[in-house]
Amino acid sequence: MDDHAPIANLSASNDDADISGDPRLRPAPRGAFALAGVTVGLLVAAWLAVYFLLFLTRGPVG
Amino acid sequence: MAVDEPSVARSEKHWAIAMVAVSTVLLSSIVYAAVGMHLRPPSNNVETIDPATLHVSGEFVEDNLGTSVDSKGNVTIRVVTAQFAFQPACVVVPQDTPVTLRLASPDVIHGIIVVGTNVNTMVVPGYVSQVRTRFHQLGEQLMPCHEFCGLGHSQMLAHVRVVPKADFKPDAERRVTCAAK
Numbered sequence: 001m002d003d004h005a006p007i008a009n010l011s012a013s014n015d016d017a018d019i020s021g022d023p024r025l026r027p028a029p030r031g032a033f034a035l036a037g038v039t040v041g042l043l044v045a046a047w048l049a050v051y052f053l054l055f056l057t058r059g060p061v062g
Numbered sequence: 063m064a065v066d067e068p069s070v071a072r073s074e075k076h077w078a079i080a081m082v083a084v085s086t087v088l089l090s091s092i093v094y095a096a097v098g099m100h101l102r103p104p105s106n107n108v109e110t111i112d113p114a115t116l117h118v119s120g121e122f123v124e125d126n127l128g129t130s131v132d133s134k135g136n137v138t139i140r141v142v143t144a145q146f147a148f149q150p151a152c153v154v155v156p157q158d159t160p161v162t163l164r165l166a167s168p169d170v171i172h173g174i175i176v177v178g179t180n181v182n183t184m185v186v187p188g189y190v191s192q193v194r195t196r197f198h199q200l201g202e203q204l205m206p207c208h209e210f211c212g213l214g215h216s217q218m219l220a221h222v223r224v225v226p227k228a229d230f231k232p233d234a235e236r237r238v239t240c241a242a243k
Contacts, residue, residue, distance in 0.1 A: 033073065037080070044084050051091055060095075061180045061195045062102040 104183040104193045113168045113187040117142065122166050129154050129238040137161040143172035143185045143207065146214030152221045152240035155197050156230035165191045173209030176222050184209055197224040 095101040116122040122142055128150045129139050137156060142149045143165055155161050165174065165185045172185040178199060183191045197203070207218040223240055232238050 033077070036077075040080075040084065044087070047088065048091065051095075055180065056095060056099065056101075058178070058180045059196055059198060060099045060101040061104065061182075061193050062100055 104191055107190075107192045109190040109192065110188055111166050111190050113166070116166050116168055121164070124149070131232045131236045131238070133236075139163045141165045141174075141220070143167045143174065143218075145169050145212050146207075146218040148205070148207075148218065148220035150220070150240070152223060154223045154225060154230065154238045154240055156227045157200055157224050158196055158198060159227060159230075160194060160196055163191075163193045163195070170211050171209050172207050172211050172218070174205055174220075175208045177204045177206075179203070181205075182208075197222065200224050200226065 111120070111122070117124065121140060127140050127142060129137065131137055137159060139153045139155065139161060141153065141163070144167060163174075163181065165183070166189075167185045167187045169187060171187065173183065174185065174191075175182045176197075179195065179197065181193050181195055183193050185191045201224060203222045203224065205220040205222050207215060211218065221240075230238060
């Protein structure tokens with residue numbers, strides 16, 4: 001097979017194809033929102049902890 | 063498995079709402095501190111000075127450096143940051159008292175941070191850097207240069223000596239130095 005095969009054409013030819021039976025698409029990502037939510041939640045919690053418990057307790061500067 | 067576009071759109075909308083909420087919480091915290099606690103970055107004070115003559119005349123002449131107390135009791139610390147030393151290298155401040163640090167550089171960009179406090183500013187030639195704060199923790203605190211200023215940068219440090227109010231006794235010229243005990 002030619003490594004430089006026209007991928008665009010391949011995609012175009014599949015535009016109307018029914019991909020619901022494609023086994024490669026069956027294991028769809030699950031829990032992505034939970035993972036992203038926990039990650040962002042930890043990041044925000046760490047930011048707030050540093051800001052309120054460390055930065056602000058040291059007193060204002062200006 | 064067909065792509066459920068309404069579901070994707072709904073998910074993205076929920077995520078966008080969450081991100082707006084997070085941004086609102088973070089920005090509100092910053093605005094609260096700025097307005098409610100008068101916490102403002104040192105850059106809110108823009109004051110120029112001639113770096114070529116600051117040691118000859120004006121408030122940064124050698125005799126006027128260090129800690130001084132004016133007739134109203136306001137404590138001001140003036141420090142010149144130059145390659146590769148602070149002048150003076152030690153300053154005295156009273157504990158839990160409003161103090162004003164004023165710094166100027168005659169050569170290159172320097173910076174100061176007082177360890178364990180929020181005092182942190184750059185010192186840019188041509189400008190006076192000013193920080194108002196209170197020092198709560200008694201003892202000697204390190205104040206290194208935190209802006210790379212040349213080969214001797216790592217040797218450039220000073221100390222802030224925080225003493226109890228009762229021990230903070232200005233001399234006849236209303237000055238307090240680390241040498242005085």
